[in-house]
Amino acid sequence: MKGSKPDNNVAAVQRLQDxxxxxxxxxxxxxxxxAQGNVIYVGKAKNLRSRVMTYFGPDAEEDPRIRDxxxxxxxxxxxxxxxxxxAMFTEARMIKDLRPxxxxxxxxxxxxxxxxIRTREEYPRVEVTRKPRSRGVRLYGPFTSAKRLRxxxxxxxxxxQFRTCSLDIRxxxxxxxxxxxxxxxxxRRCTAPCNFRVTRQEYRRQIRKLIMVLEGKKDRLIHRLRQQMLAASERLDFEKAGRLRDEIAALEQLDLRGHLETDPQPEVFPIDPKKGLIGLKKVLGLSALPRTIEGIDIAHTSGRDTVASLVTFLDGLPFKPxxxxxxxxxxxxxxxYASIREVVSxxxxxxxDxxxxxxxxxxxxGGKGQLHAALQAFETLGLQPPCVVALAKQNEEIYRPGQSEPLVLSRHxxxxxxxQYVRDEAHRFAQHYLNILRRKRITDEE
Known part of the structure; x- marks a missing residue:
């Protein structure tokens, strides 16, 4: 290929294609x-195999976007x-983390x-924001496009007819x-709660209907708009039909969004990585900030397909590689316990090595038992473990080696x-892998 290094020959390209x-x-x-293992480019694809293969086809060297x-x-x-x-959110996260x-x-x-939606307000306002609040809101997203969301x-x-203003109405x-x-x-885009032209109860009913649409119950609304669009078209009112068509498309775009749990954006959530690291250093008695954190979780389906996940956080943020x-x-x-011993080992x-x-x-x-299992693995290997802790989900108790009582911190x-972020990310990643294996097993059985 044009611009290739001497060792990046036909055989090397064939190896990549294989x-x-x-x-x-x-x-x-x-x-x-x-060649040094550094990530120099990150991309997303609907079909990984097909998309990545195009980079190593006969015409790749002619593509001005990648030939350099x-x-x-x-x-x-x-x-x-x-x-x-x-994939879109993961790509963005990887680029921010790795800066290829x-x-x-x-x-x-x-x-x-x-x-x-600021639900704690008497007359909740609705906002499009890149800096969501952590409390007192119903939050939806992240969305793929600010323009489409607006x-x-x-x-x-x-x-x-909800309000989008910043007035503090009491x-x-x-x-x-x-x-x-x-x-x-x-x-007629707002019922003017700023002038008490709508009661608090009536306004909140409007908001409840909006929430129903945002949480997936919009089929009836879209059906009604389609009927209006067809009627306008039959009357040859193509301007109105076109406007309704665009409105339907915009409402359908509401589905093009991620989920708060599976597509986190640490930059916008209330977890301040630096404060979290400083806090961990203090409460765990560490000599330095724990810049590298790994989290382990076990998942299975009634004892079948037992898997484990390991996630890595660097400076308080997920490091997907x-x-x-x-x-x-x-x-x-x-x-x-045995599963934890195996994966830690x-x-x-x-x-x-x-x-x-x-x-x-x-x-x-997990709790005290899971912590003990991890420490047993280090003992068997004859290794001095790093700082190892376990986080029990029910009461968010932190178990530490040599301490009979768990450490309980403020929920804030x-x-x-x-x-919690590390633990929940490990859980999500384990469940994702478990679902892959489950689907594969079901397919094989069929």
Whole structure:
């Protein structure tokens, strides 16, 4: 290829093509690496195998978008996702974390937008924001496009007449009786709670209807708009039909969004990574900030397909290239303790053999028994463990070696929130792998 290094010859390209043939045909993110193993480009695809193969076809060197760097690629990896939307958010997350040399977008601090409803207000306002609040709101997103989201909100406002202003309206303040409503009231886009032209109960009913639409119950609404569009078309009122068509499309775009649990954007959530790390250093008595944290979780289906996940956080943020998944080999049935011993042994034996650096903090999902199982693995290997703790979900108790009583932190503690983030991400990743194996087993049985 043009611009290729001497060792990146036909045989090397053939090796990459052979590897890519084993990629899944579903959605995901791919990572291009140079000779030193550095990720130099990250991309997303609806079909990983097909998309990545195009980079190494006969016409690749003529593509002006990639010809300057494709010859530097010596390896390629992928991260499978559940759907194309998740692939988009994963791609953005990876680019922000890794800052690959040849990616142009997503390197800034800009985040995907959310739609939030301030439910604790007497007259809840509806907002499009990139900096959502942590409390007192119904939050939806992240959405893939701010423009499409605003279009959808514009249409929903015509239907439900909610306010989008920043006024702090309180029913006990009589000054609002003399407040002049804005233009949105005159064009029937808002019921003017700023002038008490709608009761609190009536306004909140409007908001409940909006929430129903945002939570998936919009089929009836779209059906009604389609009927209106067809009627307008039959009357040859093509302008109105076109407007209704666009409104339907905008409402359907509401489905193009991620989920708060599976597509987190650490930049916008109330977890402050730096505060979390400082808090962990203090409460765990560490000598330095735990810049590298690994979290382990076990998952199974009634004792079948037992798997483990390992997630890596760097400076308090997910580091996806460090994620690993394991099929448990030595355990029959349900035995979380034995499963933890196996995965900890496999992970740290490899780090030892390859002379890699241990994480500064290892988090186990579970309680005292799971913590003890992890420590047994280090003892069997003859290794000095890093700081190892377990986080029990029921009461969010932190178990530490040598301490009979768990550590209980405030639910608002930055240290606890960071541990919860690591634990929940490990759980999500384990469940995702378990679902893949379950689908594969069902397909094989059929």
């Amino acid at each position: 590897k890519i043939k084993g990629f899944p045909a579903g959605p995901g993110v791919y990572l291009m690496k140079d 760097w494709i010859g530097l690629v010596c390896d390629v990896d992928y991260i499978e996702t559940s759907d194309p939307i998740s 040399k040849f990616n142009k977008y997503f390197k800034d601090d800009k985040t995907f937008p959310y739609l939030q 279009q959808a909100v514009h249409i929903l406002q015509k239907l439900f 029913s006990e303040e009589q000054r609002w009786r003399w407040f002049r409503p804005c233009l949105l009231y005159n064009i 460090g994620y690993r998944r394991f099929r448990i080999r030595s355990v029959e049935g349900i035995d979380d 496999r992970r740290f034996r490899r780090l030892r 390859e002379e890699e650096v241990f994480p500064q903090l290892l988090l186990i999902d 503690s930055a240290a606890l929130r960071l541990l």
